[in-house]
Amino acid sequence: MGRVTHADEFPAPEFHGGALDAAAMREQYRSEGLLESDLAPDPYEQFAIWFAQVFAAGLREPNAMVVSTVDAEGRPGSRTVLLKGYDERGFVFYTNYGSRKAADLAGNPYVSLLFPWHPIGRQVIVGGRAERVDPSETAVYFHSRPRGSQLGAWASAQSAVVASREEIDSAYERLLARYPEGEPVPVPTGWGGFRVIAESVEFWQGRENRLHDRLRYVREGQAWRVERLSP
Numbered sequence: 001m002g003r004v005t006h007a008d009e010f011p012a013p014e015f016h017g018g019a020l021d022a023a024a025m026r027e028q029y030r031s032e033g034l035l036e037s038d039l040a041p042d043p044y045e046q047f048a049i050w051f052a053q054v055f056a057a058g059l060r061e062p063n064a065m066v067v068s069t070v071d072a073e074g075r076p077g078s079r080t081v082l083l084k085g086y087d088e089r090g091f092v093f094y095t096n097y098g099s100r101k102a103a104d105l106a107g108n109p110y111v112s113l114l115f116p117w118h119p120i121g122r123q124v125i126v127g128g129r130a131e132r133v134d135p136s137e138t139a140v141y142f143h144s145r146p147r148g149s150q151l152g153a154w155a156s157a158q159s160a161v162v163a164s165r166e167e168i169d170s171a172y173e174r175l176l177a178r179y180p181e182g183e184p185v186p187v188p189t190g191w192g193g194f195r196v197i198a199e200s201v202e203f204w205q206g207r208e209n210r211l212h213d214r215l216r217y218v219r220e221g222q223a224w225r226v227e228r229l230s231p
């Protein structure tokens, strides 16, 4: 299994015409690499191993992932959400069922999840199909959230255009009055989880000279086949 490594020196910034030069930014990845023989039998186990290593390496919010969906006109949309569960059934996140991403998924359940672990030279990309999480499972997660987040879920019609910040703050104030401390906050009807059932999972390990390792699990019936991709 490739050691978790990243460049120890921070590159000196270069400026071009007064602006920070993106083209001059160059990171050299020095990793032992990822071999087929290193991999766990299924991508969920492999994900669990890398997730623990990324956390141990000190990366903040390693559960932050970019979720990409496609709307009815074929236009993609991406946003960051937090992974809140993973096992052999799939990868779970929670959101507003009235949001743009939920509307996209209602028309096209295919989704991409990207874990941007580049500070340690890694990336995981999941391709799959999203299904709504059972309301009883959503309720367990909702009630584990801080009270402020529970009320926040009620206060936000996520993705809708609002007139002002005050509109959001006053909705929150009204909810504070409606659900005083000690009063349980019910799960909003339009809020819940999505579980992404993986069809492919790629593990990307940065290597020297841009000759990275890319190993992808592809689902074949009940089994997983592993293929290596050119970097």
Ligand SMILES: Cc1cc2nc3c(=O)[nH]c(=O)nc-3n(C[C@H](O)[C@H](O)[C@H](O)COP(=O)(O)O)c2cc1C
Binding pocket: 061, 064, 077, 078, 079, 080, 081, 082, 083, 093, 094, 095, 096, 099, 100, 101, 102, 158, 159
């Ligand atoms: C670090 C981070 C974590 C986030 N986590 C979530 C989340 O778990 N669920 C969620 O609905 N939005 C989350 N968001 C907000 C989303 O990125 C996005 O703004 C929101 O879900 C609306 O997206 P949509 O209009 O494309 O549906 C997070 C944003 C960031 C930057």
